[in-house]
Amino acid sequence: MLLTLEKRLREAFSAHIADRYGATVDIVLELPRQPSHGDLATPVCFGLAKVLRRAPRQIAAELCAELPPVKGIRSLEAAGAGYVNARFDRASYAAAVFSGIEPGKDDSSKAIIEHTNINPNKAAHIGHLRNAVLGDTLVRMLRALGRRVEVQNYIDNTGVQVADVVAAFRFLRGMGVEEVRALVRDPAVRFDYCCWDLYAEISRRFADKDPKAFAWRAATLKALESGEGDLAALGAVVADAIVACHLATMRRIGVLYDVLPRESEILKLRFWSTAFELLKSRGAIRFETSGKNIGCWVMPSKMFRTSAPKGARGVAESDESAGEADGAKVIVRSNGTVTYVGKDIAYQLWKFGLLEGKEFRYVPMRELGAGAPWVTTAEGGSADAPDFGGGSEVYNVIDVRQSYLQDVVRAALEALGFQRQAERSIHFSYEMVALSPRCCAGLGIELNEKERAKAYVEVSGRKGLGVKADDLLDLLIDTALEEVRSRHAALDESECRSIAEQIAVGALRYFMLRFTRNTVIAFDFQEALAFEGETGPYVQYAAVRASNILRKHEAGQGGGQASAEVPSSRALARQLEDEQLWQLVRAMSLSRWTVARATESGEPAQVARNAFQAAQAFNNFYHQTHILKEKDPERQAVQLAIVRLALEDLSRMMHVMGVPVPVRM
RNA sequence: GCGCCCGUAGCUCAGCUGGAUAGAGCGCUUGCCUCCGGAGCAAGAGGCCGCAGGUUCGAAUCCUGCCGGGCGUACCA
Secondary structure (H helix, E strand, C coil), rough: HHHHHHHHHHHHHHHHHHHHHHCCCCCCCECCCCCCCEEEEEEEHHHHHHCCCCCCHHHHHHHHHHHHCCCCCCEEEEEEECCEEEECHHHHHHHHHHCCCCCCCCCEEEEEEEEECCCCCCCEHHHHHHHHHHHHHHHEEEEHHEEEEEEEEEEEECHHHHHHHHHHHHHHCCCCCCHHHHHHHCCCCCCHHHHHHHHHHHHHHHHHCCHHHHHHHHHHHHHHHHCCCHHHHHHHHHHHHHHHHHHHHHHHHHCCCCEECCCCHHHCHHHHHHHHHHHHCCCCCCCCCCCCCCCCCCEEECCCCCCCCHHHHHCCCCHHHHHCCCCCEECCCCCHHHHHHHHHHHHHHHHCCCCCCCECCCCCCCCCCCCCEEEEEEECCCCCCCCCCCCCCEEEEEEECCCCCCCHHHHHHCCCCCCCHHHHHHEEECEEECCCCHHHHHHHCCCCCCHHCCEECCECCCCCCCEEHHHHHHHHHHHHHHHHHCCCCCCCCCHHHHHHHHHHHHHHHHHHHCCCCCCCCCEEEEHHHCCCCCCCCHHHHHHHHHEEEEEEHHHCCCCCCCCCHHHCHHHHHHHCCCHHHHHHHCCCCCCCHHHHHHHCCCCEEEEHHHHHHHHHHHHHHHCCCCCHHHCCCHHHHHHHHHHHHHHHHHHHHHHHHHHCCCCCC
């Protein structure tokens, strides 16, 4: 409803100002911090003042007097130095939000979101959780706005990281395919944890520059890329098993995928060769015949360096200064193999449906049950697989350290003449999750001099330095479980556990969303395990309180369903004269507006923040007002409608964040 | 060197396309259960918004320059 009124006001102002003053201006509308400033306000007169050479306050007064009536707006007033404050028709606004009708957008264009993308060679850690939570929340935000979304989780099952663990199994442990398979099946072993340690172990060999290790890596990598031989088979076993672990971990926090495109299929189906021909024929890359990159196909730096100050202050921005070649990005190595960026360019082209003649085949991962994703395959495939790829907009959820490579990918599309697709290639970046010094101390991690001086320490899979996702979740569940048990002595264990799990997921997902994307999270157990203050459980608790009131009220009524009806507009008009009740209606009806704004600005943290604020407003109301003891039936009916509204609004935001809405806690 | 990001309360962070008196949480101090469950509510203390200029009616927000920190800048991914 707020979005509707915002739109109406914007259009009304815009039309009137164009008509009356012949000026076209952007109408900025804001939610005033103070209730006395009305329900929506605009500082538009300050801008007009300049054009019209008149005092803003005078224009504001004139605007208020002359603007034709706007449906749903009760009054306009000039305030402050020249603000125009609008007040809503309270009864009609409340009636609309109570009945929950809101036009849904119908957009048939498909957005593709790629997230998670964990190398399938070790257990997922907290950094991966941030990626998945951010990506999944973006998915939920777009879906909430009516967009069609396809979720892809790219599996690099033939890369160096997998190769290293495979080499470790084969050459460090002397294990073959069958032995590793047995290990995967062994219920006493957590395969992803086992690989975590193994990966750290072999990485030490590389750090020590062990020539044997480098030979193992080269041999394994070659085998993985060709897809043939024992090492390749071992690689498939390892990668598939780890992918299953990752999917299970993510499922615990409510993250699902539509399709898993794998690098092995990109190789087998030769996506790259098509992309390569395209890049060559359109002059996007060139063959180096001299210099340090001799024998390579490279993309010249001027194609992707974003800095280009577009002839700022007329300085010769062209040649010379570039000093020569030092920025060129190698796409094809001198030995003829393609780099990761090259494969990523091919993948990005496929996502937009631009790789003519190249298409994956898919099989469903049935063993994972309901909600299981499809995975790519080179041959065969299911006839009823959906039509994946071919999106009109692509979000790549990858941390900010990959900005450079993402820029190369985007530039490649541009160089190929796919201007529109380049513009719609969105690097949904975020800062890393690091470990706070206290966290390191708690984990028993020894830091060197240099690391100790820093505010945080980077997570490192190679060093085995980090907090595993499942460990954190388990710890959260244990902590919550203790609390739940102490509150509900009567509940049985499985019920307590189910509640504890919901709280743990809520706490975790909220924690990952609280921070804006470009804030480095210095991970700290104490903060992550908090259930009080600005946390997921705080928001969940507000929702639980709301449902408790409604349940008790219904019980007191003997199950009367009449209570769910929206109060009459006369009742609303009377009761909402009460400023406190009206402010609540307003505060409890911001979810759609919030999601729209958060999506527009690409900042999921806004949803978290607003959900917390809504929960705060509700908790305050809860304490001040004893709804079930209210004597005036009309007043109580309105209060109950507000409680229902609060539950709905909170639930909507929680759902977008993937924070469970518990029935009790 | 070059590019991107950050510097706001003791700590961790918000601050939406410049707008009305800079806000939360934690921690600290102090109140609040004859209650719809206190994972809560209320109040208090705590700010040259890194520094210096500039643009503007108006700057935490935009521009320039410094200072401090992070990340990137591979024939790794």
